[in-house]
Amino acid sequence: MGAHNNNAKVKAVESDLSLRERLRGEINRSLQRGVKGLALLGAPPPAVGLTPKTLLHRRGTLSLYHYHAQSDEIYRVPILLVMASTNRGYIFDLAPGQSLIEFLLLRGYDVYVMDWNPPSPQERHLTLEHYTQDFIPDCIARVQQDSGEEDISLVGYCMGGLMSAVYVAQNPDGPVKNLVCFTTPVDFHKMELWTSWFDERALDVDRLVDAAGILQPETVIRFFEMLRPASGAAGQVRLWDNLWHDEFVKSYRVMDRWAAETLPLPGDYVRQIVKELFRKNALLDGSLRIGGQPVDLRNIRVPLLHVLAANDHIVPPACGQPLVALASSTDKEEVVLPGGHVSLVAGANAVKRMWPKLDQWLQTRST
Amino acid sequence: MALFSSFIPDPLNRVRQLVNTLEARLNALAHTGMQSEKVARTLNELATLSFALQHLLDSVSGAILRRLNLPSRQEVGDLALAMRRIEERLEQLLASAAQASPMAPERPRPARTRRPPAAALAAPAPTIANPAPATVPADPPRRPARTPAAPKARIASSARQPVAKRPRTRSARKA
Numbered sequence: 001m002g003a004h005n006n007n008a009k010v011k012a013v014e015s016d017l018s019l020r021e022r023l024r025g026e027i028n029r030s031l032q033r034g035v036k037g038l039a040l041l042g043a044p045p046p047a048v049g050l051t052p053k054t055l056l057h058r059r060g061t062l063s064l065y066h067y068h069a070q071s072d073e074i075y076r077v078p079i080l081l082v083m084a085s086t087n088r089g090y091i092f093d094l095a096p097g098q099s100l101i102e103f104l105l106l107r108g109y110d111v112y113v114m115d116w117n118p119p120s121p122q123e124r125h126l127t128l129e130h131y132t133q134d135f136i137p138d139c140i141a142r143v144q145q146d147s148g149e150e151d152i153s154l155v156g157y158c159m160g161g162l163m164s165a166v167y168v169a170q171n172p173d174g175p176v177k178n179l180v181c182f183t184t185p186v187d188f189h190k191m192e193l194w195t196s197w198f199d200e201r202a203l204d205v206d207r208l209v210d211a212a213g214i215l216q217p218e219t220v221i222r223f224f225e226m227l228r229p230a231s232g233a234a235g236q237v238r239l240w241d242n243l244w245h246d247e248f249v250k251s252y253r254v255m256d257r258w259a260a261e262t263l264p265l266p267g268d269y270v271r272q273i274v275k276e277l278f279r280k281n282a283l284l285d286g287s288l289r290i291g292g293q294p295v296d297l298r299n300i301r302v303p304l305l306h307v308l309a310a311n312d313h314i315v316p317p318a319c320g321q322p323l324v325a326l327a328s329s330t331d332k333e334e335v336v337l338p339g340g341h342v343s344l345v346a347g348a349n350a351v352k353r354m355w356p357k358l359d360q361w362l363q364t365r366s367t
Numbered sequence: 368m369a370l371f372s373s374f375i376p377d378p379l380n381r382v383r384q385l386v387n388t389l390e391a392r393l394n395a396l397a398h399t400g401m402q403s404e405k406v407a408r409t410l411n412e413l414a415t416l417s418f419a420l421q422h423l424l425d426s427v428s429g430a431i432l433r434r435l436n437l438p439s440r441q442e443v444g445d446l447a448l449a450m451r452r453i454e455e456r457l458e459q460l461l462a463s464a465a466q467a468s469p470m471a472p473e474r475p476r477p478a479r480t481r482r483p484p485a486a487a488l489a490a491p492a493p494t495i496a497n498p499a500p501a502t503v504p505a506d507p508p509r510r511p512a513r514t515p516a517a518p519k520a521r522i523a524s525s526a527r528q529p530v531a532k533r534p535r536t537r538s539a540r541k542a
Contacts, residue, residue, distance in 0.1 A: 022377065026379065054462075055458060055462070058455050058458060058459075059455070069476065069477045071477060071481075072477050072478075073477050073478050073479075073480055073481040074477045074478070074479055074481050075479065075481045076479040076480070076481075108481045110479070120444070120447075120448045120451070121441070121444050121448075122448065147479075149479065192398075192402060193398060193401055193402060196401070196402050196403075196404070196406075196407050197401075197407050197410060197411075199404070199407060201404065201407075201408070202404065202407030202408050202410070202411045203407070203411045203414075204411065204415070207415070207418075208414065208418065211418045211421075211422065212418070226397075226401065227398075228394045228397075229393065229394065229397045230389065230390045230393035230394050230397065231390060231394065233390075234386050234387070234389070234390035237386050238386070241379070241383065363483035363484070364483050366483075367481070367482055367483065
């Protein structure tokens with residue numbers, strides 16, 4: 001009986017201590033939230049894209065960068081990363097330690113990146129033809145010239161992956177040696193909300209494009225935000241909750257900056273995507289023609305890796321899965337990793353999962 | 368300790384859980400609601416109205432700017448484009464000048480002789496029939512090989528100019 005009483009007393013003291021520790025911790029965090037929150041108000045935008053690089057070529061909306069090697073010996077085949085036309089390429093190079101490019105350089109790859117600048121009003125007529133039959137081959141030629149290598153590993157993210165896949169499908173005999181796609185849409189009807197919004201009964205895309213010329217980034221951001229309308233407010237609550245946590249705030253700010261710097265889109269490119277891809281689902285059924293030539297994904301015969309995100313709300317796995325299913329490559333692999341559309345390529349998930357997977361896949365195919 | 372802590376609810380943790388639940392439910396609700404044709408039409412009507420208003424505002428502001436003898440957005444855009452062209456040309460000229468200068472030290476290029484670790488070579492290449500596991504542990508850090516770097520001349524590129532291809536080096540390396 002006496003022992004039982006003693007145990008109860010010990011439990012009560014431990015519980016009391018735990019409560020006091022928790023209270024102390026919460027008060028400390030609240031103070032830090034106030035102080036750091038105030039400091040954040042006047043803070044300059046976070047620095048991004050710090051990995052040393054050289055601008056090899058710039059033409060209107062297109063920029064081609066070469067990142068400086070960070071190891072003494074590199075793989076023979078250079079990598080050309082193709083960014084999605086909607087966003088800045090520094091998602092691959094957010095900050096030291098949070099950079100896919102830095103990771104690849106340290107692992108011994110030679111890295112080139114095709115990045116996009118906001119298109120000028122004169123570039124409103126750009127279409128998939130320009131991206132896949134002008135910009136990509138032009139950059140490939142420049143990478144070949146700069147590296148002295150004929151073979152190239154083409155790595156595309158989202159619409160950059162689609163452009164890369166279209167390029168390889170139309171140029172099956174080279175010079176692309178390996179094709180890697182991240183969250184690349186193929187079956188556009190699996191993007192249910194956008195398919196519904198872009199239906200011809202709902203949206204007069206010609207009127208929209210003719211009036212706008214260039215689709216402003218605010219409109220593009222709104223289309224993305226409307227997929228998850230509650231997430232913006234929830235994100236703000238989470239930011240407030242974690243204001244004391246420097247690493248969280250740093251990651252949040254760089255991602256927030258990246259999302260806010262969404263690019264405007266050429267009107268004719270939007271018109272083509274809405275009509276051909278969302279309405280006709282032409283890439284999936286093989287009826288898509290780019291520059292008068294058919295785009296048949298079955299023509300892809302190079303080694304292919306497609307990485308999809310299990311919780312992707314923009315390109316759900318079902319939307320991207322036909323790529324590997326259709327490609328004729330004998331060496332092909334599809335991987336669905338935990339994470340979302342962006343956290344697949346940048347963030348803690350990416351560091352632990354996607355980057356090592358990419359390295360493991362590329363290293364044996366880059367010699 | 369954790370057991371006793373659990374007896375006393377953590378109000379902030381409850382709030383966090385509530386935020387997560389609310390976010391998921393609201394997003395799911397919105398997803399279901401916004402799939403309807405009616406919502407899509409309403410969105411389109413709103414977008415059309417917004418563009419009409421924007422057009423009207425542009426016309427009015429254009430008239431005011433002309434009256435004040437100030438440049439329109441189009442004219443400022445044209446100026447920005449001209450500036451960008453000048454910047455691009457400057458970047459190319461500066462890059463060419465830097466390459467051509469005998470004083471400019473050539474950044475050494477590492478040798479393209481890296482080989483994958485032996486373990487990676489031993490493993491069979493995964494295919495769709497034999498997929499790799501979803502999560503792959505990172506390889507242990509490797510010490511960079513001390514191979515002498517082969518300096519390579521860089522050729523400045525310029526806009527809209529055809530690119531001369533270099534001879535392939537793979538065959539030489541294989542040999």
